[in-house]
Amino acid sequence: EAHRMLQDALSAAGRRAEAIARYRSAHAGEPTSSRATYLLARLLPPREALALAAPALAQAPDDPWLLRLLAWTHADLGSYAEAAPLLDRLLAQDPGAEGEHLETLVRVLVGAGRLPEALARVEPHLGTGDRAMFVLYTTLQKLALPERTMDPLRPHVRRVIGERGNLGAALAEIAAHARDRKLFERHASSLEDPDMHDGCRIIV
Secondary structure (H helix, E strand, O other), rough: OOOHHHHHHHHHHOHHHHHHHHHHHHHHHHOHHHHHHHHHHOOOOOHHHHHHHHHEEEHHOHHHHHHHHHHHHHHHHOOHHHHHHHHHHHHHHHHHHHHHHHHHHHHHHHOOOOHHHHHHHHHHHHOOOOOOHHOOOOOHHOOOOOHHHHHHHHHHHHHHHOOOHHHHHHHHHHHHHHOOOHHHHHHHHOOOOOHHHHHHHHHO
Protein backbone atom coordinates (compact mmCIF):
# COMPACT_ATOMS: atom_id res chain seq x y z
CA GLU A 1 0.00 0.00 0.00
CA ALA A 2 2.85 2.39 0.81
CA HIS A 3 4.34 1.85 -2.66
CA ARG A 4 1.04 2.55 -4.38
CA MET A 5 0.55 5.72 -2.33
CA LEU A 6 4.04 6.88 -3.30
CA GLN A 7 3.37 6.15 -6.97
CA ASP A 8 0.08 8.02 -6.87
CA ALA A 9 1.68 10.98 -5.12
CA LEU A 10 4.50 11.17 -7.67
CA SER A 11 2.05 10.90 -10.56
CA ALA A 12 -0.18 13.61 -9.10
CA ALA A 13 2.87 15.86 -8.74
CA GLY A 14 3.72 15.44 -12.43
CA ARG A 15 6.63 13.12 -11.65
CA ARG A 16 5.28 9.95 -13.24
CA ALA A 17 8.43 9.46 -15.35
CA GLU A 18 10.47 9.50 -12.15
CA ALA A 19 8.19 6.90 -10.61
CA ILE A 20 8.47 4.67 -13.67
CA ALA A 21 12.26 4.92 -13.64
CA ARG A 22 12.37 4.07 -9.93
CA TYR A 23 10.13 1.01 -10.21
CA ARG A 24 11.68 -0.12 -13.48
CA SER A 25 15.01 -0.25 -11.66
CA ALA A 26 13.44 -2.20 -8.80
CA HIS A 27 11.89 -4.65 -11.26
CA ALA A 28 15.24 -5.12 -13.01
CA GLY A 29 16.67 -6.24 -9.68
CA GLU A 30 13.84 -8.75 -9.16
CA PRO A 31 12.53 -9.61 -12.64
CA THR A 32 10.69 -12.72 -11.42
CA SER A 33 8.96 -10.97 -8.52
CA SER A 34 5.23 -10.70 -9.12
CA ARG A 35 5.04 -7.80 -6.67
CA ALA A 36 7.78 -5.84 -8.47
CA THR A 37 6.09 -6.60 -11.78
CA TYR A 38 2.73 -5.37 -10.52
CA LEU A 39 4.18 -2.15 -9.11
CA LEU A 40 5.89 -1.32 -12.39
CA ALA A 41 2.99 -2.40 -14.60
CA ARG A 42 0.44 -0.19 -12.82
CA LEU A 43 2.48 2.86 -13.86
CA LEU A 44 2.72 1.93 -17.53
CA PRO A 45 0.34 2.62 -20.44
CA PRO A 46 -2.33 -0.11 -20.67
CA ARG A 47 -0.86 -2.21 -23.48
CA GLU A 48 2.65 -2.06 -22.02
CA ALA A 49 1.20 -3.08 -18.66
CA LEU A 50 -0.52 -6.08 -20.25
CA ALA A 51 2.65 -7.15 -22.03
CA LEU A 52 4.59 -7.03 -18.77
CA ALA A 53 2.03 -8.50 -16.40
CA ALA A 54 0.51 -11.32 -18.46
CA PRO A 55 3.68 -13.49 -18.48
CA ALA A 56 4.10 -12.83 -14.76
CA LEU A 57 0.57 -14.06 -14.09
CA ALA A 58 1.35 -17.24 -16.01
CA GLN A 59 4.12 -17.86 -13.47
CA ALA A 60 1.99 -16.84 -10.47
CA PRO A 61 -1.60 -17.61 -11.55
CA ASP A 62 -3.13 -16.91 -8.14
CA ASP A 63 -1.49 -13.57 -7.50
CA PRO A 64 -4.39 -11.25 -6.59
CA TRP A 65 -2.58 -8.04 -7.51
CA LEU A 66 -1.72 -9.23 -10.99
CA LEU A 67 -5.25 -10.58 -11.48
CA ARG A 68 -6.67 -7.23 -10.42
CA LEU A 69 -4.31 -5.26 -12.63
CA LEU A 70 -4.94 -7.36 -15.72
CA ALA A 71 -8.71 -7.51 -15.21
CA TRP A 72 -9.08 -3.76 -14.77
CA THR A 73 -6.69 -2.97 -17.62
CA HIS A 74 -8.59 -5.22 -20.02
CA ALA A 75 -11.86 -3.66 -18.83
CA ASP A 76 -10.53 -0.15 -19.42
CA LEU A 77 -9.51 -1.18 -22.95
CA GLY A 78 -12.94 -2.65 -23.61
CA SER A 79 -11.51 -6.19 -23.84
CA TYR A 80 -14.38 -7.62 -21.83
CA ALA A 81 -14.02 -11.23 -22.96
CA GLU A 82 -10.47 -11.18 -21.56
CA ALA A 83 -11.38 -9.29 -18.38
CA ALA A 84 -14.30 -11.51 -17.34
CA PRO A 85 -12.41 -14.74 -16.52
CA LEU A 86 -9.74 -12.76 -14.67
CA LEU A 87 -12.38 -11.17 -12.45
CA ASP A 88 -13.96 -14.60 -11.98
CA ARG A 89 -10.64 -15.93 -10.72
CA LEU A 90 -10.04 -12.92 -8.49
CA LEU A 91 -13.46 -13.18 -6.84
CA ALA A 92 -13.18 -16.95 -6.48
CA GLN A 93 -10.17 -16.27 -4.25
CA ASP A 94 -11.88 -13.53 -2.26
CA PRO A 95 -15.68 -13.54 -2.62
CA GLY A 96 -15.91 -10.77 -0.04
CA ALA A 97 -14.23 -8.37 -2.46
CA GLU A 98 -17.14 -8.45 -4.91
CA GLY A 99 -18.55 -5.17 -3.62
CA GLU A 100 -15.29 -3.39 -4.40
CA HIS A 101 -15.30 -4.67 -7.97
CA LEU A 102 -19.05 -4.86 -8.59
CA GLU A 103 -19.49 -1.98 -11.02
CA THR A 104 -16.47 -3.06 -13.06
CA LEU A 105 -17.63 -6.68 -12.92
CA VAL A 106 -21.10 -5.75 -14.18
CA ARG A 107 -19.67 -3.66 -17.03
CA VAL A 108 -17.39 -6.54 -18.00
CA LEU A 109 -20.13 -9.17 -17.85
CA VAL A 110 -22.45 -7.06 -20.02
CA GLY A 111 -19.66 -6.41 -22.51
CA ALA A 112 -18.82 -10.11 -22.58
CA GLY A 113 -22.43 -11.01 -23.38
CA ARG A 114 -23.23 -12.32 -19.88
CA LEU A 115 -26.14 -10.00 -19.00
CA PRO A 116 -28.18 -12.57 -17.01
CA GLU A 117 -25.15 -13.19 -14.80
CA ALA A 118 -24.67 -9.45 -14.33
CA LEU A 119 -28.29 -9.17 -13.14
CA ALA A 120 -27.78 -12.12 -10.80
CA ARG A 121 -24.71 -10.45 -9.28
CA VAL A 122 -26.62 -7.27 -8.48
CA GLU A 123 -29.86 -8.84 -7.19
CA PRO A 124 -28.48 -9.79 -3.72
CA HIS A 125 -27.64 -6.12 -3.10
CA LEU A 126 -31.17 -4.82 -3.73
CA GLY A 127 -32.33 -5.38 -0.16
CA THR A 128 -29.54 -3.33 1.38
CA GLY A 129 -31.16 0.04 0.80
CA ASP A 130 -28.31 1.08 -1.49
CA ARG A 131 -29.87 3.40 -4.07
CA ALA A 132 -26.88 2.97 -6.41
CA MET A 133 -27.56 -0.77 -6.57
CA PHE A 134 -31.21 -0.15 -7.42
CA VAL A 135 -30.21 2.25 -10.21
CA LEU A 136 -27.65 -0.22 -11.50
CA TYR A 137 -30.17 -3.06 -11.50
CA THR A 138 -32.84 -1.05 -13.33
CA THR A 139 -30.24 0.02 -15.88
CA LEU A 140 -29.38 -3.63 -16.50
CA GLN A 141 -33.06 -4.45 -16.87
CA LYS A 142 -33.26 -1.84 -19.62
CA LEU A 143 -30.49 -3.67 -21.44
CA ALA A 144 -32.37 -6.96 -21.28
CA LEU A 145 -34.19 -6.39 -24.55
CA PRO A 146 -35.39 -9.21 -26.81
CA GLU A 147 -32.55 -10.01 -29.20
CA ARG A 148 -34.77 -9.52 -32.26
CA THR A 149 -35.23 -5.81 -31.52
CA MET A 150 -31.52 -5.24 -32.08
CA ASP A 151 -31.37 -7.05 -35.42
CA PRO A 152 -31.95 -3.97 -37.62
CA LEU A 153 -28.92 -2.30 -36.06
CA ARG A 154 -26.38 -5.10 -36.34
CA PRO A 155 -24.94 -4.45 -39.83
CA HIS A 156 -24.82 -0.70 -39.30
CA VAL A 157 -23.13 -0.92 -35.89
CA ARG A 158 -20.63 -3.46 -37.21
CA ARG A 159 -19.74 -1.10 -40.05
CA VAL A 160 -19.21 1.79 -37.63
CA ILE A 161 -17.13 -0.03 -34.99
CA GLY A 162 -15.16 -2.25 -37.40
CA GLU A 163 -14.61 -5.98 -37.42
CA ARG A 164 -12.60 -5.96 -34.19
CA GLY A 165 -15.09 -3.86 -32.23
CA ASN A 166 -17.25 -5.37 -29.48
CA LEU A 167 -20.66 -5.65 -31.17
CA GLY A 168 -22.49 -6.78 -28.02
CA ALA A 169 -21.23 -3.88 -25.95
CA ALA A 170 -22.04 -1.35 -28.68
CA LEU A 171 -25.59 -2.68 -29.07
CA ALA A 172 -26.07 -2.68 -25.31
CA GLU A 173 -25.03 0.97 -25.11
CA ILE A 174 -27.41 1.94 -27.89
CA ALA A 175 -30.21 -0.02 -26.22
CA ALA A 176 -29.60 1.82 -22.96
CA HIS A 177 -29.83 5.18 -24.74
CA ALA A 178 -32.93 4.14 -26.63
CA ARG A 179 -34.85 2.88 -23.61
CA ASP A 180 -34.18 6.04 -21.64
CA ARG A 181 -36.12 8.61 -23.70
CA LYS A 182 -34.42 11.68 -22.23
CA LEU A 183 -30.99 10.14 -22.62
CA PHE A 184 -31.88 9.03 -26.12
CA GLU A 185 -33.03 12.47 -27.21
CA ARG A 186 -29.79 13.94 -25.88
CA HIS A 187 -27.59 11.42 -27.70
CA ALA A 188 -29.59 10.62 -30.84
CA SER A 189 -28.40 13.72 -32.66
CA SER A 190 -24.79 12.63 -32.14
CA LEU A 191 -25.31 9.38 -34.08
CA GLU A 192 -23.68 10.13 -37.41
CA ASP A 193 -25.15 7.13 -39.22
CA PRO A 194 -28.85 7.85 -39.99
CA ASP A 195 -29.60 4.12 -40.08
CA MET A 196 -28.35 3.77 -36.50
CA HIS A 197 -30.53 6.72 -35.52
CA ASP A 198 -33.59 5.09 -37.14
CA GLY A 199 -32.73 1.79 -35.53
CA CYS A 200 -32.77 3.43 -32.12
CA ARG A 201 -36.25 4.75 -32.84
CA ILE A 202 -37.37 1.19 -33.66
CA ILE A 203 -36.32 0.16 -30.14
CA VAL A 204 -38.06 3.12 -28.54
